Amino acid sequence: MATINVSEPIVEDAVIGKGTSxxxxxxxxxxxxxxxxxxxxxxxxxxxxxxxxPLIAHYGPDSxxxxxxxxxxxxxxxxxxxxxxxxxWSRVLYGGRVSLxxxxxxxxxxxxxxxxxxxxxxxxxGIVDDLLMRLVDVLLAFPxxxxxxxxxxxxxxxxxxxxxxxxxxxxxxxxxxARGSTLHAREQEYVEAARALGHGDFHIIFRHILPNVVxxxxxxxxxSLGSAILATAALSFLGLGTxxxxxxxxxxxxxxxxHMFESWSEVTFPGLAIVVAxxxxxxxxxxxxxxxxxxxxSG
Amino acid sequence: xxxxxxxxxxxxxxxLWGVMTLVFFSVHLIPGDPAEVMLAGRANxxxxxxxxxxxxLDQPLPLQYWNFLIHAVRLDFGTSIISHQPVFSEIMARxxxxxxxxxxxxxxxxxxxxxxxxxxxxxxxxATGTLxxxxxxxxxxxxxxxxxTMLAVIFGVTLHLLPVAGTGGIQNLVLPSVTLAVVIAANxxxxxxxxxxxxxxxxxxxxxxxxxxxxxxxxxxxxxRNALIPVVTIFGLTVGSLLGGAVILENVFAWPGLGTLAVTxxxxxxxxxxxxxxxxxxxILIAANLIVDISYAFLDPRIRYR
Numbered sequence: 070m071a072t073i074n075v076s077e078p079i080v081e082d083a084v085i086g087k088g089t090s091x092x093x094x095x096x097x098x099x100x101x102x103x104x105x106x107x108x109x110x111x112x113x114x115x116x117x118x119x120x121x122x123p124l125i126a127h128y129g130p131d132s133x134x135x136x137x138x139x140x141x142x143x144x145x146x147x148x149x150x151x152x153x154x155x156x157x158w159s160r161v162l163y164g165g166r167v168s169l170x171x172x173x174x175x176x177x178x179x180x181x182x183x184x185x186x187x188x189x190x191x192x193x194x195g196i197v198d199d200l201l202m203r204l205v206d207v208l209l210a211f212p213x214x215x216x217x218x219x220x221x222x223x224x225x226x227x228x229x230x231x232x233x234x235x236x237x238x239x240x241x242x243x244x245x246x247a248r249g250s251t252l253h254a255r256e257q258e259y260v261e262a263a264r265a266l267g268h269g270d271f272h273i274i275f276r277h278i279l280p281n282v283v284x285x286x287x288x289x290x291x292x293s294l295g296s297a298i299l300a301t302a303a304l305s306f307l308g309l310g311t312x313x314x315x316x317x318x319x320x321x322x323x324x325x326x327x328h329m330f331e332s333w334s335e336v337t338f339p340g341l342a343i344v345v346a347x348x349x350x351x352x353x354x355x356x357x358x359x360x361x362x363x364x365x366x367s368g
Numbered sequence: 369x370x371x372x373x374x375x376x377x378x379x380x381x382x383x384l385w386g387v388m389t390l391v392f393f394s395v396h397l398i399p400g401d402p403a404e405v406m407l408a409g410r411a412n413x414x415x416x417x418x419x420x421x422x423x424x425l426d427q428p429l430p431l432q433y434w435n436f437l438i439h440a441v442r443l444d445f446g447t448s449i450i451s452h453q454p455v456f457s458e459i460m461a462r463x464x465x466x467x468x469x470x471x472x473x474x475x476x477x478x479x480x481x482x483x484x485x486x487x488x489x490x491x492x493x494x495a496t497g498t499l500x501x502x503x504x505x506x507x508x509x510x511x512x513x514x515x516x517t518m519l520a521v522i523f524g525v526t527l528h529l530l531p532v533a534g535t536g537g538i539q540n541l542v543l544p545s546v547t548l549a550v551v552i553a554a555n556x557x558x559x560x561x562x563x564x565x566x567x568x569x570x571x572x573x574x575x576x577x578x579x580x581x582x583x584x585x586x587x588x589x590x591x592x593r594n595a596l597i598p599v600v601t602i603f604g605l606t607v608g609s610l611l612g613g614a615v616i617l618e619n620v621f622a623w624p625g626l627g628t629l630a631v632t633x634x635x636x637x638x639x640x641x642x643x644x645x646x647x648x649x650x651x652i653l654i655a656a657n658l659i660v661d662i663s664y665a666f667l668d669p670r671i672r673y674r
Contacts (some may be wrong), residue, residue: 105553207386216617219646222634223397259446299511303616306513307631326517333521340514348509
């Protein structure tokens with residue numbers, strides 16, 4: 070989903086000096102992109118806030134104050150309180166400790182299974198390729214969120230099931246990208262040279278093919294992280310993910326939804342947390358995809 | 369052209385078979401006895417045995433698989449264990465609602481998405497262009513179920529302008545379809561912009577401009593036509609998945625479409641309905657893909673000869 074600008078290539082002759090590695094160049098381009106920098110800042114703030122939640126939360130996420138039910142934001146309760154008088158600022162902070170790792174867990178599963186599938190399919194080819202890619206086609210035949218819901222139906226509702234379910238539903242993208250890049254890399258001369266030198270398949274895949282497949286995988290991984298956080302929150306919202314008393318942003322939203330007639334703040338802030346996280350990630354993803362796109366920088 | 373279409377249809381048959389197989393085995397992946405899990409304490413041992421027999425779970429696995437395939441081809445997924453209605457008629461009762469929601473959301477989203485995408489591309493690197501790009505990134509980052517709830521809080525709870533749930537009239541359709549349209553329009557905007565920006569740098573566009581063709585005409589006849597392929601792709605795939613139910617959003621607005629049917633079935637562990645709806649969604653998505661591929665061939669004659 071990267072938006073690609075090709076109308077005005079930016080020439081970087083001054084930057085591409087001797088001894089500048091490709092990685093250093095990509096990182097430099099990324100930091101030169103205001104959107105990506107904003108994205109990194111947003112995500113960093115949320116991650117740090119989740120880590121130091123016990124230090125910056127004013128109350129425990131579950132401590133009840135029956136004298137302050139359904140309050141709008143005040144000086145003591147920055148994000149207001151919920152229907153049990155629990156402090157929403159604290160609950161949103163602690164929710165990030167579940168929602169953010171859940172998103173990363175999804176990517177670990179999807180990339181951990183999808184990328185090797187694509188590498189093997191692309192490198193081995195033939196019937197192995199056919200079988201693996203038909204499996205991917207079958208997974209793609211289901212709308213992703215429904216596939217995830219179906220998997221939760223089998224595993225039973227829990228955070229673990231939700232992460233596995235969204236992870237499995239995210240596999241196809243990674244498998245396809247890895248396969249496509251592998252098919253291209255396999256035909257390159259350096260692979261032929263490695264083979265002529267007598268290196269085995271294992272060595273060729275890890276030393277020569279994988280480094281060429283990593284870039285597109287990182288872009289896809291970043292952009293998928295945003296949708297992974299949305300999807301796991303959606304499952305929790307439906308009651309199929311994180312189970313109470315543990316709350317992630319999705320369960321907070323669903324509680325806020327149930328009480329939307331009493332208070333607007335209970336539903337607003339968990340949602341804003343999701344928006345900020347996903348927006349940050351999408352901005353980084355767009356920036357990465359631009360930074361890695363040679364067409365944009367070749368002049 | 370006909371060969372292309374026939375070949376494309378033949379390719380979807382194994383995928384369809386794979387889908388049926390996966391849907392069949394899903395029940396057998398449930399840890400424990402599926403019949404017991406489905407009833408979850410709602411029945412005694414006799415009831416469990418009865419359900420096991422009714423679902424054919426007491427037969428040998430290959431025979432179960434064969435029966436499932438035969439019935440699935442006839443769109444027969446048995447009866448719901450909750451409502452005792454045939455699964456397929458339940459699906460058909462819900463389908464018109466999902467169709468309504470999809471049609472209105474897609475109409476809104478495509479109109480606004482394509483217009484703002486073209487605007488962002490022609491105003492590339494101006495304030496307008498940057499604003500549209502920024503809004504579209506924001507649009508794809510917003511959870512639709514949250515946006516829906518917020519709109520319900522604002523227009524329903526606070527301003528009392530629109531109903532927040534259920535069906536009844538056109539006013540009930542406003543909030544769910546606008547919510548859905550925002551997220552989809554953001555996607556369409558991003559794709560249209562990227563495609564049009566790409567096309568605008570092509571030689572034939574420069575030639576058309578050099579000949580003195582009017583700017584609007586260049587956009588419509590040269591740029592937009594060639595930029596349509598990615599837009600048609602996202603259009604087709606979105607329609608496909610929306611017809612499969614705007615799963616979460618239907619639940620937010622208590623819209624009685626396929627999405628609420630599927631989620632209620634999962635919550636109730638009503639597996640025949642889960643299997644039926646999942647299969648139905650997959651068939652629609654496969655069909656949408658097929659139509660997208662065939663429309664490519666119409667839009668770009670080169671594809672037919674590959």
